[in-house]
Amino acid sequence: MARPITLFTGQWADLPFEEVAKLASGWGYDGLEIACWGDHLDPWRWDEPGYVEGKLALLEKYNLKVYAISNHLKGQAVCDDPIDQRHRDILPDVVWGDGNPEGVRQRAAEEMKNTARLAASLGVKTVIGFTGSSIWKYVAMFPPVSQEAIDAGYQDFADRWNPILDVFDEVGVRFAHEVHPSEIAYDYYTTVRALEAIGHREAFGLNWDPSHMVWQEIDPVGFLWDFKDRIYHVDCKDTKMRAKDGRSGRLGSHLAWADGRRGWDFISTGHGDVPWEASFRMLNQIGYDGPISVEWEDAGMDRLIGAPEALEFVRRLAFDAPSAAFDAAFSSK
Amino acid sequence: MARPITLFTGQWADLPFEEVAKLASGWGYDGLEIACWGDHLDPWRWDEPGYVEGKLALLEKYNLKVYAISNHLKGQAVCDDPIDQRHRDILPDVVWGDGNPEGVRQRAAEEMKNTARLAASLGVKTVIGFTGSSIWKYVAMFPPVSQEAIDAGYQDFADRWNPILDVFDEVGVRFAHEVHPSEIAYDYYTTVRALEAIGHREAFGLNWDPSHMVWQEIDPVGFLWDFKDRIYHVDCKDTKMRAKDGRSGRLGSHLAWADGRRGWDFISTGHGDVPWEASFRMLNQIGYDGPISVEWEDAGMDRLIGAPEALEFVRRLAFDAPSAAFDAAFSSK
Amino acid sequence: MARPITLFTGQWADLPFEEVAKLASGWGYDGLEIACWGDHLDPWRWDEPGYVEGKLALLEKYNLKVYAISNHLKGQAVCDDPIDQRHRDILPDVVWGDGNPEGVRQRAAEEMKNTARLAASLGVKTVIGFTGSSIWKYVAMFPPVSQEAIDAGYQDFADRWNPILDVFDEVGVRFAHEVHPSEIAYDYYTTVRALEAIGHREAFGLNWDPSHMVWQEIDPVGFLWDFKDRIYHVDCKDTKMRAKDGRSGRLGSHLAWADGRRGWDFISTGHGDVPWEASFRMLNQIGYDGPISVEWEDAGMDRLIGAPEALEFVRRLAFDAPSAAFDAAFSSK
Amino acid sequence: MARPITLFTGQWADLPFEEVAKLASGWGYDGLEIACWGDHLDPWRWDEPGYVEGKLALLEKYNLKVYAISNHLKGQAVCDDPIDQRHRDILPDVVWGDGNPEGVRQRAAEEMKNTARLAASLGVKTVIGFTGSSIWKYVAMFPPVSQEAIDAGYQDFADRWNPILDVFDEVGVRFAHEVHPSEIAYDYYTTVRALEAIGHREAFGLNWDPSHMVWQEIDPVGFLWDFKDRIYHVDCKDTKMRAKDGRSGRLGSHLAWADGRRGWDFISTGHGDVPWEASFRMLNQIGYDGPISVEWEDAGMDRLIGAPEALEFVRRLAFDAPSAAFDAAFSSK
């Protein structure tokens, strides 16, 4: 059987969960990667009687499965520094509270623990999310930043996430960090370093989202091979590079999404520069057997057109490996 | 609603106009960019009673609209030097007359004025065409050409076109020059210079046809942004570059179209190297709201196969921008 | 009428011939390029009463044509040195015999003569195959190899193949060598040299299979032009290059097919880097009028999915040249 | 006469000013671009009797000129947010004070005013520096940042720098901002926007340092042309891109300078990827007549080897334009 293909609901959280389920089901998706915001999922209600059952019933009504849930927004706040208006805009009151940065971080960590518990209740083995980072702001290396400051950032990450991961271990769920700028691991070598910081504990793995790699010149296919034992989930978001013109910069120029002057942009899955087929083949090779999830982001296209088109694109390329190699046939005498 | 997609009839002028209308309508085109040659349109009949009405009735019969008309062939003769057999081959007797170069140029200018009048009669706001150029022949810069000679060429263009553009202004129509080798503006900096020569008057704008840019290394997307207030029309012709082999030259080697030894060739829209999707997105960004016209040229393919295929290609990519950005959704708490 | 598109049965020889015919016919293929192994064709039975008639009847039953037959496996053994277990694995007992290398080579040569005879019986004008090579093993040029040794290799090829080609001439059939690593001609300049070695005799031409050219940086389109009078057959196999990562080598690293660490891999026709459209257009230009044969090899995809998809891909791009050029239309006055 | 070539003393401020002057003079530099830190220059002493005279006398002793002075470190603090340990490490006590961020910013602004006054006293027309930025931290665009927040950042820059620039105008000196990540203008379009924010006032121009452009894909040559009326100073620092390997990222991976895993690195002038000759020729074309200053940074090379080598490199390529074009000669009859 072909792999299950799911839709990540994060970019649809302005719609009621049932409406998203209905749309996804209608387009032919096999399941949902459900976001823990909007009315889609609320980690703080993980042990509320009937809450989980209700969500599962709704999925069943639309013939959808759930293999993973996501909580990027609150994971972001666990390590971030500074905590500012941008966080205020994406955090619920229960986490933001009085807005005191350290309090926000600790409440965000609590929500991540609850997210693990919620996943377990839902029968889901994987939680996807961000970690935040206290050292991302040093990315330009100016004013000069000391090696000690960098080291401290990785340590801060470990200190804040280890207690969260302990809960993940308790309930038998794994965390899949999405490698992404503004996070503790945003490229190849920061992923190497972050895994070291956390002692390569099994509870912490990766959500492979190639869209953030392409514009940084990270090879998504090699990434799969090199971190093959830590690929816990797959998100299919795409990125298109602007043709080289000497004016469009790699850092985006503070320009809005879909502005054609940007050096790169997120784009409907299959319209960009991610080497999808090679990636899916490498997923076969490393034995990844989880869902393929479409994370649809494209500020220049209508999502109601893009989401079903992306499903068709992925379905066509994410085929299984064959059972026998062709040489067997060719060399028959 | 999606943008109207039209078919340029220039490459179909060997067929009776009605036959072209029937074909285009059958394939699903929304309208025609009608050429002023063959029996398609005759500018000299602009004020002939019933002429315009007849054309409009025929379009209506086939459920087609007209947003722009084209007169490349006669525009070419306005500034050209030398005037030779090639012009004889493409000009009607009324323009060629006795073939005296200066007379040809002046009669061609007259026809361009009539083309503006015809457009107005048809209710069309845009005339597409070429300008010709008295300095194109200096492109190789050898024998050495003086700066004065170059300057004089731009002045000649202004002198010959300003009176034509006065008529355009009178009748409320704009001219969209197709940036193209052998014209006064054939690339980025010649466009800058030509617009200066004409004082940036509003009557003179551009027909964006990326096929001529690709092989000259001009970026079609950046061109749209930089000349955003002068993009009056869009023609979708495509160009394919020959893979680098050290023998196929950029200048075409005097080889015929469709000869695989050429360094580049025109090709069915969507089969070439034009960055179509990025271009259509940039058209959205700069607020272009006119038609997207398919100019189909491919000497290696049957046009009856290519034209409907090109329509499908353009229809799929020339989508409108969405009303809301995805961040709105993602950041819902 | 469009070109006939055939399926090469070499990679399907583990299946009974009739099953392959049934599959190919069902998918819409026009004919088969039949392999001389498995139960598909046996050259030693070329003059067995009823044998050829039976094969032709079976083809007719499935509405398939045959334009060419193939015998790569035995051609390989004609010049090879060393002869080893790899040959044992692909040769029938009648050729392998006692395994003495020189005997194997001579019996393989005999089978190639019979293959020509079989082709003639089938009414087929082209036999595709390999030549083998006694000097391929010197490809790394270390330990140092003398020019004399290289020259002797081309001579050995001529000496062994001329008598075979004499039989081809006798029966009016031509041999189409597939340019391929491990053969006497594996790239551009070895093809030049091999044709010289054989005195450019007409019985010896080429099977154009671009998949072996792409990873060697040979331009398949220019190859068609330069050897235009020796293109006797066309096999559509595709190759995908691994994105440059500094670790995947051009020589394959002794890694199995479909291993994503390889520098390149064979892939389902249309999924790779062969410039198919430019190639088919060049085939039109040089006047090639034979079949287009799909040689389907992809160790990472199910052949039952890939083979019909490849047919559709080729059918869409291998269109005929138009009868008239577009300029005719454009220049109508 | 050839252009003056100066050495920027910023990377030598650990040495006493006289020692740097002696070294630079010995190597053949024509002058110094003096940093306002270490003991090189102290803006707060601009009106201290004898201070300026002493510096000028020392320069004269070593036969050096000064055409520009620099104050990157304090300019940085004018707009930055957050203000943290990195600033503490580079600011003098007189600016840092109690470390309250807003106080730091205001005291830094005061020092920049004094820097203009110091320049005037020294007879220098240009002060080079950074602006800092309150929105650089939003570079990753996640958590989502509103357009209002971006707009506010440019406004904050204008609000804080306009009063400083008023002093520049008073004393007849111009500020040359170095386009650089972590500043208000770090690439092409942010420079466009920053110049708009400040109303294109003449007191604010640019220090062209191509090293920060190369790895962002900004074309340094086109940048000179497009901002030709705002190029107030030239710093020659170089950048080397790491060969593409799919693991080295554009954002540097928090790795130290000179770590070969970084995607790019600063390197001794002339060892990198800046198109120096094309840049110097464009400087000729736009009529830049100021000094060419070597900003030497290379964490993998000894500066005592690199600085004289860089001088030789720049001297060889930064030649003046000739007085007559060659065509004059070629076309002589």
Added chain:
Amino acid sequence: MARPITLFTGQWADLPFEEVAKLASGWGYDGLEIACWGDHLDPWRWDEPGYVEGKLALLEKYNLKVYAISNHLKGQAVCDDPIDQRHRDILPDVVWGDGNPEGVRQRAAEEMKNTARLAASLGVKTVIGFTGSSIWKYVAMFPPVSQEAIDAGYQDFADRWNPILDVFDEVGVRFAHEVHPSEIAYDYYTTVRALEAIGHREAFGLNWDPSHMVWQEIDPVGFLWDFKDRIYHVDCKDTKMRAKDGRSGRLGSHLAWADGRRGWDFISTGHGDVPWEASFRMLNQIGYDGPISVEWEDAGMDRLIGAPEALEFVRRLAFDAPSAAFDAAFSSK
């Protein structure tokens, strides 16, 4: 002994011949490729008593040799159409006469015959030059040009040059056409065609000047191999491509030499993109044993700086092939 390196005097013809000889000799050039304009050489004086002897004596005085002479300017006029002011500017009165185009062409042809006679008198075996072309003006292929018109252009070339070449044959001198835009042969395939037009007669060969190939994407090294029996002379002029920015076009935008907005420019030998070393090695391989001539053109650099630097550059790379291959050494037991 190393190859002789000469200086082409064409770009120095504004100076008296003796001054050029003195300069070249002083820089260390081995000889001159003397231009037939200015006071350098006058073909009409080929049989004037003492004229040739005087030139040779002057060369001897400066210890210079002459291996080839050049007459680009008059060769240009042999086939050109139109003949216009640009020709007036470069032709002597004896050729221009009354300016009637056909008369100009015939007098130019006469001068080319005299150039052959002058070469013979000087003891020189090679005359370098241009051919002109009546079809160069059709390079843009618009207005549409017929195949007949193209064919006629090659025929015109043959008709006009064959009588000239007859004189070359008579006096034992060969003509080396410089492949160059605006000439009958300007790239690879036009060279193939021009050689066919002239029946591959030995009197007509090529002056290899790679500067015109680089920007057309013609590989200069492969050109040497493919036309190895027609490489009669070598001119070292260099071209630098502008980094890709989407605005600088391949056709030069009618911009003056040394304008940084051009897509490419001639540049001091060794500063550009010609693969010099590979070219010199290929010259060794094909057995070219004539002079290497520096044709120095760079509108952005002083020729008095550039010409000696170019000599040094060429001298370092144009080394002879070794007598024995290294394998001989490596394989010694």
Added chain:
Amino acid sequence: MARPITLFTGQWADLPFEEVAKLASGWGYDGLEIACWGDHLDPWRWDEPGYVEGKLALLEKYNLKVYAISNHLKGQAVCDDPIDQRHRDILPDVVWGDGNPEGVRQRAAEEMKNTARLAASLGVKTVIGFTGSSIWKYVAMFPPVSQEAIDAGYQDFADRWNPILDVFDEVGVRFAHEVHPSEIAYDYYTTVRALEAIGHREAFGLNWDPSHMVWQEIDPVGFLWDFKDRIYHVDCKDTKMRAKDGRSGRLGSHLAWADGRRGWDFISTGHGDVPWEASFRMLNQIGYDGPISVEWEDAGMDRLIGAPEALEFVRRLAFDAPSAAFDAAFSSK
């Protein structure tokens, strides 16, 4: 102090050892990497009284050091299959004997053991060489080769080399295998596999010679980082890629060295495509402190010109890392 730079004598073994020493010393080399063939070194004489002392005295006479010795030719024969005329040409009688392949292999293994002993006697810690390979001949993967056959090849390598390496361990010397086509490890992944086959024993490391990596697309800099604990020696040989022309193949076309039609060629160090500076900087980073050895091979250049030029090239770029980073200076208040 700067690194010692040595000359590998392998390509000079046709000259008497003293002559090579004299030349190298005269050019300024610091030492020799001495080849075990010609009269340079004879491993079978390792314990002959006075032999080693005589060699050391001669080195001292020319003020040269020895840090490593090389025995590529005999190492090659340890695993090779087939053993043929090429081996006969490079092996001494003592190894070739009767030419029986297995006997040759065993005698070659004996010589390698003696090479270790000789190194120890010379006070040298590193022996460089080849391993040979029984599976190199399967590089084309056709006829199809089984995974078992590949696995057996690596096992054969381990079986044959482990006893040799035991002797290396006994005498305290390490073997540095040169990664090279025709050897057991010829690229990245074959190196990974070969090191696994030998259990990563410390006696077996690598001689980094980037010339073989460049044309295979292996990144030499990343190779240093990834195998940093196994880089035992460095050979500076260079490779130049032929510009892409679609005819020159990566596999060399059986063409001789220095033939310009080859897809790549060995070239004088510094004339090719190896990223030398980035490589030397990475050697600094991984702490390599051995000699930098020039292996000079260029069939198109005279070695007496090339070898001293290469020394100068390497000396200029192989500088040591500085003791302090520049930030220290920049951030001084």
